[in-house]
Amino acid sequence: MSMSRLARPLVAAASLLAAGHASALTIEFDYGYDDGTVRLSDGQKAILASVADEFGARLTDTLDAATYRSIAFYDPGVAPTSAGSIVNQSNFTVAADTIHVFVAAAELDALGSATLGSAGPGGGSGNDRGELDVGATDFAPWGGQISFDIRSDWYLDDDPRTLETFSGFDFYSVAVHELAHVLGFGISNSWSTQVNATGFAGEASVAAYGGTVPLTGDDAHWANGTASFVNGVLQPAALTASIASGSRKYMTELDWAALSDIGWQVAAAVPEPENWAMMLAGLGLVGLGLHRRQSRCTPV
Ligand SMILES: [Zn+2]
Numbered sequence: 001m002s003m004s005r006l007a008r009p010l011v012a013a014a015s016l017l018a019a020g021h022a023s024a025l026t027i028e029f030d031y032g033y034d035d036g037t038v039r040l041s042d043g044q045k046a047i048l049a050s051v052a053d054e055f056g057a058r059l060t061d062t063l064d065a066a067t068y069r070s071i072a073f074y075d076p077g078v079a080p081t082s083a084g085s086i087v088n089q090s091n092f093t094v095a096a097d098t099i100h101v102f103v104a105a106a107e108l109d110a111l112g113s114a115t116l117g118s119a120g121p122g123g124g125s126g127n128d129r130g131e132l133d134v135g136a137t138d139f140a141p142w143g144g145q146i147s148f149d150i151r152s153d154w155y156l157d158d159d160p161r162t163l164e165t166f167s168g169f170d171f172y173s174v175a176v177h178e179l180a181h182v183l184g185f186g187i188s189n190s191w192s193t194q195v196n197a198t199g200f201a202g203e204a205s206v207a208a209y210g211g212t213v214p215l216t217g218d219d220a221h222w223a224n225g226t227a228s229f230v231n232g233v234l235q236p237a238a239l240t241a242s243i244a245s246g247s248r249k250y251m252t253e254l255d256w257a258a259l260s261d262i263g264w265q266v267a268a269a270v271p272e273p274e275n276w277a278m279m280l281a282g283l284g285l286v287g288l289g290l291h292r293r294q295s296r297c298t299p300v
Contacts, residue, residue, distance in 0.1 A: 024060035024267070026098045027052035027179065028143070033077045033087070034104035040148065043156035044171055048103065050160055051175045055183075058256065060265040063140060064130035065096040071124030076104035076145040079111055080118055092124065092142065100143035101182055108149040116169055116243070119146040119178035120187055131263070135189045138263030144182035148174065153245070163248050173249040177238050180251070183259055185239055186220030190262040195219050202261025208254045216241050228254030231269065 029048050034040050040048075071092045074080035087102075094100050102122075108115040121144040131140040148154075148171070155168035181187055194202045199212040200222075206212060214223035221241040228237050230250045238255045260266040 024097065024265075025056045025063070026095070027055050028095075028098050028100045030100060030102045031104065033075055033102050033145075036077050036105060036107075036150070038105050038150040040103065040105045041156070043158070044105075044148065044154070046158070047156060047160060047172050048175055051172065051179060054176070054251075055179060058267050058269070059183075059259070060267050061097075061140075062130065063097050063099075064127075065094065065098075066127040066129050066142060067091060067093045068124040068127055068142060071122050071142060073102060073122035073145045074118075074120070074147075076102045076147045077106050078147075079106055079108050080120075080147070081110045094142040099141070099182070101179070102143070102145040104145075104147055105150045106147040107151070108147060109151065115149055116152050117146065117148050117174045117178045119181040120144050121182050121184055134263075136193065137190055139184040139188040139190045140263070141182070141184070146175075146178040146182060148178075155246075160248075165246070167246050169243065169245055170248050173238065173243055173247070176251050177243075177249070180239055180255060180259065183264060184262045185255075185258055188262055191258075192219070194261060199223070200258065200261075202258060204257035204260045205254060208257040213254065213258075222254070226254070228252035 029045070029052060031040065031045070068091075070088055070090050072086055072088050075085045075087045078085040106118075108118060111118060121139075121141040124142055127142075128134040128138075129140040129142075131138045134140050153168040154171045155166045157164075157166070157170065157172050160172040184191055191200075194200055195215065196212065199214040200219075201212045208228055209226075213226065215221065216223055222237050222239050224240055224242070226237045226240055227234050229235075230252050235252060236247075236249050238249045238251045239258065240249070243249055256266050256269075
């Protein structure tokens with residue numbers, strides 16, 4: 001019958017799609033601490049899910065399951081300004097090939113009135129998750145925490161792969177930035193050991209940038225104006241310290257190179273020509289907003 005003929009190619013197409021998008025790592029977002037009066041919206045959670053898929057598809061590390069006697073992290077629902085906001089959990093278990101991230105909306109004005117997000121890897125020692133040289137050349141956390149500001153005027157893109165003109169602060173851009181901090185960007189030992197007097201000297205980053213990459217004064221972000229490529233298009237790197245209203249920052253080759261330098265296995269990008277053409281068109285329309293906002297990284 002014609003119906004079964006029709007069904008077969010559809011099934012084949014579906015399985016191809018699944019193979020192409022297989023995730024090596026699972027980025028697991030935990031909203032258990034998102035318990036304030038203002039919480040993350042379904043739109044914000046949908047963008048976080050797409051960011052988890054994007055990172056999961058690019059990071060191919062094999063991480064052992066692990067149980068920690070205790071872990072510590074900043075309560076993501078509270079501005080991370082005091083020891084009082086640190087949460088301790090006992091007998092915490094994370095599954096194999098999984099990074100667990102506690103995420104919440106928070107009042108971040110205590111970090112400065114222009115703070116959009118804050119993030120860092122969690123604390124908890126004694127397990128290298130099967131990785132070698134953790135602390136020297138590699139980083140293998142159980143995960144960490146991310147807070148998103150409750151007062152900022154967020155732009156929630158229902159498909160971050162395409163870019164339209166918009167106003168407000170791009171939640172997607174801030175989410176990829178903060179997740180990179182959880183993974184140790186600017187904030188891990190394997191990052192710090194590659195910082196010298198002129199910037200970040202990780203091999204893959206130097207190759208992507210064409211030299212030592214300049215950093216901000218706290219050595220936690222690329223210097224303002226640092227740019228790199230996404231599918232052949234030069235654009236601001238995701239891990240500069242601030243973002244303007246109405247602008248998008250994707251993970252560039254340099255941002256991925258830095259994750260590689262601090263020990264992550266990073267797979268090559270799969271170009272999506274139609275989407276990137278639309279993104280280029282969008283970039284041409286987007287001007288610099290008046291408000292620059294920063295994100296902070298917060299080590300425990
Ligand atoms: Zn940052």
